Amino acid sequence: MTQHIGIVGCSAEGASLCYQTICVEGAKFLGPHAHPEVSMHTPSLSDYMEHIYRNDWRSVGEVMLASAHKLAKIGADFLVCPDNTIHQALPFIEGRSPLPWLHIAECVAEEAVQRGFRRIGITGTRWLTDSEVYPEKLSARGLVYVRPTTEERDEIARIIMEELVYGVFKPEAVATFQRVMQRMKDEEGCDAVVLGCTEIPLIMNDANSPLPTLDSTRLLARAALRRATQKN
16 A cells, blocks of 8 residues: 655646656556555645745745645645745644655755765755755755855746746746856855755756756655655
8 A cells, every 4th residue: 555645735837746756757666657646735826925925934834734734634644845945834833734744855965965965056946045944954964055146046036936937948047047056066166956946847957957956846756755655
């Protein structure tokens, strides 16, 4: 018996990629066309953004918790959230959650350790790159982290919130990420970069990045698959 995966969705493009990865890569664990049962609840993104714009992370957590309760009621066994930014609200509600959660940054940190990386660049929304979501989890594994500059954070955030979450993928956005990653490599000594917004893997990957990438969306999905298919 496999476990039922519950996805707490936030932005559509990242949540869709996580869902698709679970369904497609489930075959590696369970055989042709097979994957664990998976359910997703996604409130309106504006329900999150009205709190995020006010830096009210406790209220962000309450929106996450509402999804958690709905997923628990339909039989989910554990939860994942394919949104890096709102993970900073998880500590406010994890103790009241009806189900356990996998933490996206822990999945990334584990992969970085396994691949032998030591100095990790962080990309993502301004809220994420200003936060301790990745610094905390990377530091706990003995890894060094590098944040983008202020100007880089602003432009990356604009691309994410004005383009990627709407499914708009421009060559200029790819070029911006490449410049940031190249600077992190050349000036900061990074040996890998976190794609720390779940939409970034839709335009950046190992083929077009100056640094090896840590794809947070797919790493979370694969961690969910391992958990859902582990032997009791």
